[in-house]
Amino acid sequence: MNRIITIGREFGSGGRELGRRLSEQLGAAYYDQEILTEIAKRTSLSEEYVRQIVEHRPITSYPIHVGRSFYPSVNPILEQSQNIYAEQARIIKEMAAASDCVIVGRCADYILRESNPFRIFVYADEASKLARCRQRAPEQEHLSDKELRQQMRAKDKNRAKYYEFYTGQAWGDKVHYDLCINTSNSDIRQVVAVVAKLFR
């Protein structure tokens, strides 16, 4: 069976970089953005639209004042979100079947639960995440710390809601991971050098 490592991560924690570098160290495939590209290809939706969908919790109900009996029982946006999720699940299972791999985000830990992946969650304190965001995205330098912090929190809130909607589990709750790594004040290269040892 292939070695499968899934990585959940807080925004700004360096989890994505950790995943990418770890895959390089282990000679494993790396999937992150590639999953959205593949969904877009297969569903003929734009990648940007797919991203919009997968970065938000599906809207599950119409406003309460809309009489249900006058409308079709299917909510088209929810349906599309669920179709995209189903496609994502298919793609992730194909990827995991193809070779050793590191998969970032996308509920992969849950989707692949029967393949017993090694589930990592990466997190950090807010000051570290803020500093990492500043370093990585100079185009956001017009944002104040407060604004950037709000953006970070909103991203994580959406991730949590999406994850919880599809898995029924609390995102970031340590019980759902094999290893939780705090990257506060850490250089991701050094963290990876150490974490890679776990798999050798």
Add this chain to the structure above:
Amino acid sequence: MNRIITIGREFGSGGRELGRRLSEQLGAAYYDQEILTEIAKRTSLSEEYVRQIVEHRPITSYPIHVGRSFYPSVNPILEQSQNIYAEQARIIKEMAAASDCVIVGRCADYILRESNPFRIFVYADEASKLARCRQRAPEQEHLSDKELRQQMRAKDKNRAKYYEFYTGQAWGDKVHYDLCINTSNSDIRQVVAVVAKLFR
């Protein structure tokens, strides 16, 4: 500076064994029970009494119907608990100053925070913890699963309250640890073999 590793752990997670074996692998001192023995020695209290105190949250107030002005303002039990905590903090700092060490429990992560210890938290799902307890403590075989589970939860609840009282932090919350390790269905020897690599 000495290498200091602190280990917080859920009851039955194998955290104590992990700490002991890790210290052996790393050639570091191991402190757990030894701390209580040393407190008992220095305070002339019995070890059993010290254990009673440190395994429960201090009682912070008299019953509300006791008129405060008629009683001395000091709560003798709280005072004793705080004295024992202060002694414990002194001992732990001495131990950390003496050599490389692994310290299990006792708020050592918090007490030594200025020495920048590597803070591990060990946890597991309830089924694994139950199985581990059964294996380790055959004298409890008269207990039903339900009773043993209640005992385990009560132990952790006391640890959490004690920790939170003295540190102001939530016990087991991943933000306060560098690494959280899930030992569900794992052999602690194998976990240690892997974790020890992190420190080489």
